Amino acid sequence: MEQKEDKLKEVISHAKEYGFVFPSSEIYDGLAATYDYGQLGAELKNNIKSYWWKSMVQMHENIVGLDASIFMHPTTWKASGHVDAFNDPLIDNKDSKKRYRADVLIEEHIEKIRQKIEKEVEKGIKKFGDSFDEAQFRATNTNVLRNMEKITSIEDRMRVSLENNDLEGVYQLIMDCEIVCPISGSRNWTEVRQFNLMFSTELGSVAGDAATIYLRPETAQGIFVNFLNVQKSGRMKIPFGIAQIGKAFRNEIVARQFIFRMREFEQMEMQFFCRPGDEMKWYSYWKETRENWHKKLGLGDKNYRFHDHIKLAHYANAACDIEFNFPMGFKELEGIHSRTDFDLKQHEQFSGKKLQYFDPELNQNYVPFVVETSVGLDRMFLSVLSSSHKIELLEDGSERVVLRIPPALAPYKVAIMPLTKKDGLPEKAREIIDSLKFDFLCQYDEKDSIGKRYRRQDAIGTPYSVTVDHQTLEDNTVTIRDRDTMEQIRINIADLYRMIDEKSNMRSLLA
Numbered sequence: 001m002e003q004k005e006d007k008l009k010e011v012i013s014h015a016k017e018y019g020f021v022f023p024s025s026e027i028y029d030g031l032a033a034t035y036d037y038g039q040l041g042a043e044l045k046n047n048i049k050s051y052w053w054k055s056m057v058q059m060h061e062n063i064v065g066l067d068a069s070i071f072m073h074p075t076t077w078k079a080s081g082h083v084d085a086f087n088d089p090l091i092d093n094k095d096s097k098k099r100y101r102a103d104v105l106i107e108e109h110i111e112k113i114r115q116k117i118e119k120e121v122e123k124g125i126k127k128f129g130d131s132f133d134e135a136q137f138r139a140t141n142t143n144v145l146r147n148m149e150k151i152t153s154i155e156d157r158m159r160v161s162l163e164n165n166d167l168e169g170v171y172q173l174i175m176d177c178e179i180v181c182p183i184s185g186s187r188n189w190t191e192v193r194q195f196n197l198m199f200s201t202e203l204g205s206v207a208g209d210a211a212t213i214y215l216r217p218e219t220a221q222g223i224f225v226n227f228l229n230v231q232k233s234g235r236m237k238i239p240f241g242i243a244q245i246g247k248a249f250r251n252e253i254v255a256r257q258f259i260f261r262m263r264e265f266e267q268m269e270m271q272f273f274c275r276p277g278d279e280m281k282w283y284s285y286w287k288e289t290r291e292n293w294h295k296k297l298g299l300g301d302k303n304y305r306f307h308d309h310i311k312l313a314h315y316a317n318a319a320c321d322i323e324f325n326f327p328m329g330f331k332e333l334e335g336i337h338s339r340t341d342f343d344l345k346q347h348e349q350f351s352g353k354k355l356q357y358f359d360p361e362l363n364q365n366y367v368p369f370v371v372e373t374s375v376g377l378d379r380m381f382l383s384v385l386s387s388s389h390k391i392e393l394l395e396d397g398s399e400r401v402v403l404r405i406p407p408a409l410a411p412y413k414v415a416i417m418p419l420t421k422k423d424g425l426p427e428k429a430r431e432i433i434d435s436l437k438f439d440f441l442c443q444y445d446e447k448d449s450i451g452k453r454y455r456r457q458d459a460i461g462t463p464y465s466v467t468v469d470h471q472t473l474e475d476n477t478v479t480i481r482d483r484d485t486m487e488q489i490r491i492n493i494a495d496l497y498r499m500i501d502e503k504s505n506m507r508s509l510l511a
């Protein structure tokens with residue numbers, strides 16, 4: 001646990017030191033759980049957005065983009081169910097005065113039991129070596145079976161309590177599991193209460209209920225209310241999707257763990273409209289497609305796992321998360337939801353306008369079903385940053401800190417460094433930048449020794465560093481150093497474009 005916390009601390013301090021992420025309004029001592037993306041963070045974020053947008057919109061003929069406003073007519077949130085049901089069950093510890101999400105406390109307790117099972121399996125592997133049959137062990141070992149039963153029983157009780165809004169039942173489950181406050185260590189809990197997560201404000205100068213509007217808690221509703229606009233103006237045929245990237249706001253009870261859970265964050269969401277009855281086919285398709293999208297980044301296949309929802313949101317008939325192995329452990333990165341025709345039907349009912357599609361093949365009108373993929377941009381950012389942050393021991397005994405960011409996402413693609421600040425080398429270096437800057441974000445660096453400059457580029461994840469020396473002036477060759485292998489080769493300036501492009505373009509990710 002301590003190691004995990006240390007890792008997160010390292011990532012946070014690295015992010016600040018090199019201009020990826022700063023605490024927001026820091027000169028006023030910051031604001032809880034709000035962060036600003038710095039000069040490199042903004043680049044990394046843009047590259048992640050671009051990877052997502054291209055994979056959705058550019059690579060799918062039947063998916064188009066949208067950019068809806070954050071403020072929406074307040075009835076939107078009545079229709080979507082957010083006014084009545086976008087609640088978290090919260091509980092306070094009377095000793096530490098800390099507030100928690102009751103369901104998260106229970107899920108963390110379940111995770112601890114899961115870890116016990118994994119430890120038991122590891123013991124088995126050590127004991128039996130090559131002859132170890134993991135599947136059989138999991139199916140027969142008494143400790144594993146006992147803990148599995150425990151998990152099932154807790155999950156069942158939690159699901160039933162949450163589905164029935166039985167807050168007393170949730171409280172009892174926390175007591176029965178003997179869950180203690182991580183800060184005070186006590187079981188001195190308050191009752192469980194519901195808390196709506198939407199931020200509200202007032203429109204213009206009119207006060208009162210009629211003028212209350214909300215900051216959108218998800219981008220999806222901007223897509224639903226525009227379903228027919230896009231379908232008609234874009235002559236879209238079902239099945240088709242609408243993609244959007246934008247800010248969302250939630251008054252999270254527990255906002256912590258850096259940019260993992262914030263009150264203002266960004267979502268990349270896509271609603272895929274299909275024929276009623278086809279939704280499970282598309283749900284499987286999008287599960288697989290999204291898993292591949294993540295794994296293509298090369299952050300390590302073992303860092304991903306699926307988690308099927310116990311408590312389905314009010315709009316879903318199937319839902320799962322893609323979880324990532326963050327420094328704090330496996331946590332939700334993306335949600336994939338089969339939202340049925342719930343949202344469109346609700347908007348039909350509340351607006352009195354038909355939101356139907358005429359299917360020429362079936363010769364019939366219907367309200368389409370929707371499969372949604374929803375990934376948090378900030379969580380994607382954290383997954384990339386935390387898994388690529390490495391401290392490596394070098395052959396000469398020294399250490400280097402390197403960000404092994406997938407080159408296509410790296411803020412700078414190349415650093416150009418004149419060996420010295422004189423003899424025309426800076427001018428030559430700038431000439432090279434001028435020829436590359438239309439296609440790649442380049443950094444010019446002439447300060448300190450070449451070794452120190454390499455370390456700086458490693459620390460910000462620049463895939464290539466190019467050194468311009470006296471020989472360059474004679475034969476137009478430069479030394480190019482690879483961030484990951486640290487190998488250096490001499491190449492012609494004319495070959496730079498191809499090398500950088502091959503390494504860092506998005507084609508291989510999107511293929």
Ligand code: GAP
Pocket residue numbers: 217218219220250252259260261262263264265266267269332333334335372374375376377378379
């Ligand atoms: N439209 C569906 C929806 O909003 P969600 O599971 O509540 O579903 C989708 O959110 C994704 O948004 C999550 O998987 C997560 O990546 C991101 N997300 C949700 N709350 C967040 C928060 N407070 N801070 C950062 N990201 C968040």
